[in-house]
Amino acid sequence: MFRPAIPxxxxxxSPYLNPMVQPISTRQGMMxxxxxxxxxxxxxxxxxxxxxxxxxxxAAALWFHYGTAVFFEMIAAGISACF
Numbered sequence: 001m002f003r004p005a006i007p008x009x010x011x012x013x014s015p016y017l018n019p020m021v022q023p024i025s026t027r028q029g030m031m032x033x034x035x036x037x038x039x040x041x042x043x044x045x046x047x048x049x050x051x052x053x054x055x056x057x058x059a060a061a062l063w064f065h066y067g068t069a070v071f072f073e074m075i076a077a078g079i080s081a082c083f
Contacts, residue, residue: 059071062074
């Protein structure tokens with residue numbers, strides 16, 4: 001059941017094909033949009049890293065304060081409460 005490909009436009013129909021190959025935007029417009037996105041992405045990454053560090057520090061503080069047995073029981077109770 002092989003069917004040959006159907007061309008969308010004839011090769012000699014350049015008035016139809018030429019407008020379709022024009023670029024959508026200029027390179028300068030794309031360069032201007034990259035700078036704020038990089039800054040926002042960097043701020044999000046630093047914020048996530050800071051939040052992760054706070055979570056690790058909080059877990060370590062609970063571990064040292066309550067000991068390993070109570071710490072693991074609190075984690076297990078929290079997980080079972082979620083599900």
